[in-house]
Each structure stands twice: as structure tokens, then as C-alpha cells.
Amino acid sequence: DAGVIQSPRHEVTEMGQEVTLRCKPISGHNSLFWYRQTMMRGLELLIYFNNNVPIDDSGMPEDRFSAKMPNASFSTLKIQPSEPRDSAVYFCASRASTGGLEKLFFGSGTQLSVL
Amino acid sequence: AQSVTQPDIHITVSEGASLELRCNYSYGATPYLFWYVQSPGQGLQLLLKYFSGDTLVQGIKGFEAEFKRSQSSFNLRKPSVHWSDAAEYFCAVGAVTGRRALTFGSGTRLQVQP
Numbered sequence: 001d002a003g004v005i006q007s008p009r010h011e012v013t014e015m016g017q018e019v020t021l022r023c024k025p026i027s028g029h030n031s032l033f034w035y036r037q038t039m040m041r042g043l044e045l046l047i048y049f050n051n052n053v054p055i056d057d058s059g060m061p062e063d064r065f066s067a068k069m070p071n072a073s074f075s076t077l078k079i080q081p082s083e084p085r086d087s088a089v090y091f092c093a094s095r096a097s098t099g100g101l102e103k104l105f106f107g108s109g110t111q112l113s114v115l
Numbered sequence: 116a117q118s119v120t121q122p123d124i125h126i127t128v129s130e131g132a133s134l135e136l137r138c139n140y141s142y143g144a145t146p147y148l149f150w151y152v153q154s155p156g157q158g159l160q161l162l163l164k165y166f167s168g169d170t171l172v173q174g175i176k177g178f179e180a181e182f183k184r185s186q187s188s189f190n191l192r193k194p195s196v197h198w199s200d201a202a203e204y205f206c207a208v209g210a211v212t213g214r215r216a217l218t219f220g221s222g223t224r225l226q227v228q229p
Contacts, residue, residue: 043221055215056216093159100164101217102161108156108158
């Protein structure tokens with residue numbers, strides 16, 4: 001299996017622009033997580049889906065952030081409009097329903113820089 | 116609500132020296148506890164986990180951690196650090212029931228001096 005695939009690997013954009021991050025979970029995994037990593041706050045859970053349904057989005061910073069999972073093999077995290085404070089590494093992770101809590105498989109992340 | 120505190124943002128040790136990374140958690144009952152390692156430019160890899168039973172758990176790469184309920188701690192240790200251990204380390208807590216997502220600490224960056 002190719003693992004969790006995130007794209008793009010790096011994104012540089014200007015303040016006010018829309019940014020879309022993409023994630024393809026491991027086939028057969030039915031839980032998907034979006035995390036954000038910053039120096040100041042470490043690794044924060046933004047949102048997670050189970051069977052394509054958002055279960056907990058309490059970590060989404062504000063209305064500028066939105067996430068969708070239209071099918072079991074694809075998810076997006078959108079920021080509109082983007083701000084410099086959104087600069088971070090965004091990780092996607094997936095897990096099988098039969099897996100324990102810890103059996104998260106992480107993608108390589110998207111390094112976002114908002115100028 | 117569950118939370119994790121890693122009080123040390125950055126630690127530097129000499130190769131061959133022992134290592135202890137601190138982790139304190141907040142949770143209403145006995146939690147599931149984990150340590151992950153993140154190498155530069157990579158996602159997270161599970162080092163070890165604690166669910167129940169023996170409070171001293173062994174993990175990969177020679178790491179171990181001890182669960183101390185009285186101190187709400189789950190510190191990570193290694194008797195002799197190798198240069199390849201330089202990375203960022205995250206402690207995480209998970210609920211026994213309910214919310215099926217992990218809460219991570221802010222991480223500790225480990226630097227290893229030759």
C-alpha cells in the first residue's frame with residue numbers, strides 16, 4: 001500500500017488566497033484525521049471523520065477553515081481566505097475501524113506558508 | 116477533556132547518555148497513553164503504548180516508558196542515546212471510551228551531540 005498520500009507537499013501563497021490541501025487515506029481505512037503542527041502549539045487535531053462523516057470539528061480554528069470527505073478515498077481541507085498565522089505543517093492520518101486508537105498512519109504532511 | 120503537557124520544548128544530550136522526556140496528562144479516568152517519534156520531514160511513528168497492566172512498557176528502538184498514576188505522568192526513557200534518535204517526540208493520550216481521536220502534546224525536540 002502507498003500509505004496516506006497528501007498533496008501538495010509544499011504550498012506557498014499570499015494572504016487572502018484560497019488554499020486547498022488534499023489527502024488520500026489508506027484503502028480500507030474508515031477514519032480520517034486532519035492535524036496541524038506549529039512550533040508554538042505542537043500537533044493539534046483540527047477535525048476527524050468516521051465513514052466520511054465529520055465526528056469532531058471542535059479543533060477547527062474558525063470559519064475560514066472547512067473540511068470535506070466526499071468519499072472514502074479523498075478528503076480536503078480548505079482555508080479561505082488564508083492568513084499568515086495559518087502557516088504550519090498540516091498532517092492527514094487514517095485508521096482502520098478494527099485498529100486501536102494508536103494505529104494511526106500519517107501522511108508526510110503539507111508545509112503551508114502564507115506570506 | 117483530555118490534555119497532554121510536555122514541559123520541555125528542546126533537550127540536548129550527548130550520544131551514549133541516558134534520556135528522559137517528560138509527559139504529564141490530564142484525564143478523568145485511566146487513559147490510553149502513547150509516545151510517537153517524528154523524524155525531519157516525516158509523519159509520526161508509534162514508539163510505544165500503554166493501555167493497562169504493567170506500568171513499565173517497552174517500545175521500539177530501545178525506548179521504554181513508565182506510567183505513574185499518582186503523578187499523572189508517562190515519561191519516556193532510553194538508557195543510551197544514539198545520534199539517530201535526534202527527532203521530535205510527542206506524547207499522546209486517548210480516551211478509553213467515547214472520542215476516538217488522540218490528543219497530542221506540543222512535542223519535545225531532541226538534539227544529540229557527538
